[in-house]
Amino acid sequence: MAIPKIVGIETEFGIMVRGTADWNPVSASSLLINAYVGSDIGGLDDRSGPVAWDFIDEMPGADARDLLAPEFAMPPEVETHLVNAVLTNGARYYVDHAHPELSTPECRDALSVVLYDRAAELILIESMQAAADALPDGQEIVIYKDNSDRKGNAYGCHENYLIDRNLPFGQIIAAATTHFVSRQVYTGSGKVGSELPGLTRRDIPFQLTQRAEHFEEEVGLETTLKRPIVNTRDEPHADSQKYRRLHVIAGDANMSQTATLLKVGTSAIVFAMLEDGANERQVLLDEPVQAMHAVSHDMSLAKPLTLTDGSTMTAIEIQWDLLAQAQSWADRFGLESVGEECGKVVLERWEQTLHALETDPDQLAGTVDWVAKKRVIEGFMDRHDCDWEDPRLRALDLQYHDLRPSKSLAARAGLEQIVSEAEAQRAIAEPPNDTRAYFRGRCLQKFADSIVAANWDSIVFDVGDDPLRRVPMLEPGRGTVDHVGTILDECESVHELLDRLGA
């Protein structure tokens, strides 16, 4: 039986300081986050309290392939000295390398991810406004939700899926590779030109994704060099006997909420199907890395991809095949593992999207980012009578991802909203109530003064005279409103809370 597909996404944002040539991204990211955490925008005095991130369980070097890991693999480093805050909605907001990064709280389904991803955008927008007060006149921090500076440097929007430890990793690799390569037809955020050496604007005027060209390997541990389509980081942040956290680095950050819904929702279904043993067949690509680039570069959406058996399929055909398997899986096993209502919506939108991609992709201008972006750019080219080499197109491309309401092109492109702004505003401060993020968020709201540190799978309380007490949270599906809502409502002190939890 498939386990609940608890999911979350972590987004590294692009950052720039305007109005000065003398700035560095680490300081700017720190200033941005500190300005937010220390601000009282929205009537909250204290968003994260004094609570710091607890690094005790961070092991980004652990490899899911165990002893098979190549000796020279480069695990990402954990930077413990940079700004790191835990928010009352259960999210983590921090400086990662040279970027501000926000990890959503653990979410029970893809619709919840869409809500917390929009809340993340609002948090970054408020952060820019808060930072403006701390900067000299004429300077401004600008945040972009994109994945590439279009000069060869990429940064990620990573997805995380809770997976049953009993599922053999080899099966995950096979299914994930095929899905990640072919889903690009609706998950891509679009990019003007190419970043690969030797390809000019004439060769590639526009492509489907930001990220595809930055992938060089099929499977591996790296995230900053020689990026692999399937990342093997084995850091479950949960009971490692029972769970795996599949860390997915192969996707674009999306401005379209529908694209985020599909990116996360279809992937959750693919992994739930595997756990149920319900995938009826496995399409295997002969050259996955080459195929990943080819799909991104192919505006006709019709390029045949060679499979290991020598036959060919297009990315859309592979997606139709996956959808047909998913529909038959849903009939047999139900959608509980991916969230009943959410699963239905995802299956419907998946089908509508593939149908439109096949018949008239322009219909997707309100839901698929690359279509929306291309439409704005082509409209501009018509009005200004310019071609793909015009330098302003790269500015349009970048500004599509600008989070400033006054400059964002995505905000003006007519993208369909799945979650209301009121719900998203609420989700800035309130955790989801159906994962362990509820316990983390509520504890921070109520007892921030007594919390020394927190991370994904524990909270450390300072109860005065006693030694510090760590409350483990190794079950991502426990600590929900159903489990601990009443206790959290009733407890007046941390002592009482810990007593009642039996901690």
Next chain:
Amino acid sequence: MAEREQIRKNAPKPQEDAVEEEAPTSSESGEALKAELDDLLDEIDDVLETNAEDFVKSYIQKGGQ
């Protein structure tokens, strides 16, 4: 390959009558989108960063995952 073709063709498509019912909605949303695009293009010269070329050149992001 024949089997795969079959799968693809069998993959459910919107039913005929459903398509007819949805048609007005989709053309309405198409028109709304077109109006949005026209508005956007009307104001784009104001919204677009000045010195677009320099602006794009100065956007360099190192150290990402």
